[in-house]
Amino acid sequence: MATGQEPMTPPQQPGEAPPSPEQPQQPQVKAAAQAAALDELQDRWRRALADLDNLRKRHAKELERERGEERARTAAAWLPVLDNLERALAHAESDPSSVLKGVEAVRDQAVEVLRGLGYPRYEETGVPFDPTRHEVVGVIDDPGAESNTVAQIVSPGYGADGKQLRPAYVVVSKRQE
Structure with a gap:
């Protein structure tokens, strides 16, 4: 029988190394x-x-x-x-x-x-209406003009190539057919 001062160790299997005192600390x-x-x-x-x-x-x-x-x-x-x-x-x-x-x-x-x-002025008339460059403020019946073209510039637009400061405010022609 073991005395109360020695720790009990499990039985050792054949070929197994005895337990080292450092293993519990790992x-x-x-x-x-x-x-x-x-x-x-x-x-x-x-x-x-x-x-x-x-x-x-x-x-x-x-x-x-x-x-x-x-x-x-x-x-x-x-x-x-x-x-x-x-x-x-x-x-x-x-x-x-x-x-x-x-x-x-x-x-x-x-x-x-x-x-x-980088904001050049544009104010051309007679060009097709482009919603990315123009804002319609009026429509007129102009039999001499193509339908859906800029007939008059109210205020010029400024900008180009997708960099627009302000669209041109325009009057667009519409032909009554």
Whole structure:
């Protein structure tokens, strides 16, 4: 019989190595290694989240800076137009015909600024109605025109190639048949 101080071991099978005193500790070592690996993965995950948050903040700041620079470029492009309008108003009392020519020149300058920003002006008549470029504000019966063509421009459109600032407001011809 065993004394109360020796641990009981199961009977040994033939060819089996005797149990070592370290075997009961292996599950603890494995659990500790898994806990360390889990801690490392959690640390890497937290760092990745922090990096992502920093990237978002940096991107938001850069986007706001880019927007500000673009607003400044656009406003700077309009300053000469504003200057010329003020000059025309200052000479309004002197010679009305020269003021009219000045205002026309300022309009042409404004159209050029829009073209330079990527929004050329279009105001052609006699072309087929295109719902992506035109907005109908009226319909007329015009026996001399093709049906469903632009007969009159109320307000010109600006833009091209899918970048449209505003469609042209048009009157479309319809033939009564």
